[in-house]
Amino acid sequence: MGQPVNVGVVGCGAISAQYFQTIDRLPQLRLVAVADLDLDRAREAVRPYEGVDVLSVAELLADPRVDVVLNLTIPAAHAEVALQAIAAGKDVYGEKPLAATAADATRVLEAAAAAQVRVGCAPDTVLGTGTQTARKAIDDGLIGRPIAATATMMTPGHERWHPNPDFYYVSGGGPLLDMGPYYITSLVTLLGPVARVIGAASRTRAKRTIGSGPRQGEEIPVTVDTHVTGVLVHASGALSTLVMSFDGAATKAPNIEVHGEQGSLVVPDPNRFDGQVLISGKDGWQELPESAGYVGAGRGVGLLDFAADQELRAGGSLAFHVLDVMESLLAAAGSGTAVTIASTCERPRPVALHSSVS
Numbered sequence: 001m002g003q004p005v006n007v008g009v010v011g012c013g014a015i016s017a018q019y020f021q022t023i024d025r026l027p028q029l030r031l032v033a034v035a036d037l038d039l040d041r042a043r044e045a046v047r048p049y050e051g052v053d054v055l056s057v058a059e060l061l062a063d064p065r066v067d068v069v070l071n072l073t074i075p076a077a078h079a080e081v082a083l084q085a086i087a088a089g090k091d092v093y094g095e096k097p098l099a100a101t102a103a104d105a106t107r108v109l110e111a112a113a114a115a116q117v118r119v120g121c122a123p124d125t126v127l128g129t130g131t132q133t134a135r136k137a138i139d140d141g142l143i144g145r146p147i148a149a150t151a152t153m154m155t156p157g158h159e160r161w162h163p164n165p166d167f168y169y170v171s172g173g174g175p176l177l178d179m180g181p182y183y184i185t186s187l188v189t190l191l192g193p194v195a196r197v198i199g200a201a202s203r204t205r206a207k208r209t210i211g212s213g214p215r216q217g218e219e220i221p222v223t224v225d226t227h228v229t230g231v232l233v234h235a236s237g238a239l240s241t242l243v244m245s246f247d248g249a250a251t252k253a254p255n256i257e258v259h260g261e262q263g264s265l266v267v268p269d270p271n272r273f274d275g276q277v278l279i280s281g282k283d284g285w286q287e288l289p290e291s292a293g294y295v296g297a298g299r300g301v302g303l304l305d306f307a308a309d310q311e312l313r314a315g316g317s318l319a320f321h322v323l324d325v326m327e328s329l330l331a332a333a334g335s336g337t338a339v340t341i342a343s344t345c346e347r348p349r350p351v352a353l354h355s356s357v358s
């Protein structure tokens, strides 16, 4: 193995701890510096880790040690921070969505191409054994030609547990832009890119109440639709039916099912790396053994392709296509007409069963 890739993190909020844990246990990656608008938060976040510098954003971007900027800011800041990192000549990998709008994401990808730096984007959960084992089952022909999928995410909303949930209810948020990246990235991994969408959406209430933390009881405004449904017509002809909701109480529907001409698969939660994959057969449902994907992975495993100097599986063109699909679905819901997806992407290459993430 060569030198580890040096990672500088911008944004040290709720999700950052999971990334720090992953980077800490992967010899291919090294956390060298962190930054946040709130420097105290950044200091607190890296307290368990030795030798990590806490810097201003400008200092981190100018730091010659930093190979990759890991952008864990809120969605509204994703494009701005990515563009600053690219202007500093750094590769950048960010939390989802790639940007709050496809127009902003286009600016990011164009700037990266001009600067000849790489752009990656979460989710990397689909590189885990759950989605990858299901993908291998499809690729191996175990369910025959795939014809359809369902994807269901039903929750009363993240304000119950997130201490600063404002971003989930403004432009760039909502159940589709927040959770859709997991489901749609998984569907594209399983069934390929999307050619056309139809949709419908609704909003049940104008305010939400924060359920935890110092702001508990505070009401925050809702300016986006909070129940989004649609059909994704994949380029292959397969049809995926999607329900993404912050308005429901609960569901017993599988996160994702894929139906082929000869069988069906239950695919585990795409917001997790692992989980049980079930296949239908003449004796009912049977569990498939883990046969592909990173075993024991955590958030940040998508950065391994930077370290291996390979084309990114959790890459910019996939993240852009997923954002384009989501934006088009909201446009279709608004207009009541089908929307053709202008972008496309390669199905990311599969992950062989890989146990080095431990």
Ligand SMILES: NC(=O)c1ccc[n+]([C@@H]2O[C@H](COP(=O)([O-])OP(=O)(O)OC[C@H]3O[C@@H](n4cnc5c(N)ncnc54)[C@H](O)[C@@H]3O)[C@@H](O)[C@H]2O)c1
Residues within 6 Å of the ligand: 010, 011, 012, 013, 014, 015, 016, 035, 036, 037, 038, 041, 057, 072, 073, 074, 075, 077, 081, 095, 096, 097, 164, 178
């Ligand atoms: N919280 C989760 O469980 C979770 C899970 C998966 C993905 N994500 C994604 O991770 C990202 C961050 O979510 P979070 O929950 O950690 O949010 P958060 O609000 O807890 O943290 C975001 C941090 O970014 C900082 N920040 C914002 N703009 C900045 C800027 N311009 N420069 C420097 N720092 C800036 C904030 O000060 C804050 O500390 C989002 O894109 C979210 O969708 C969150």
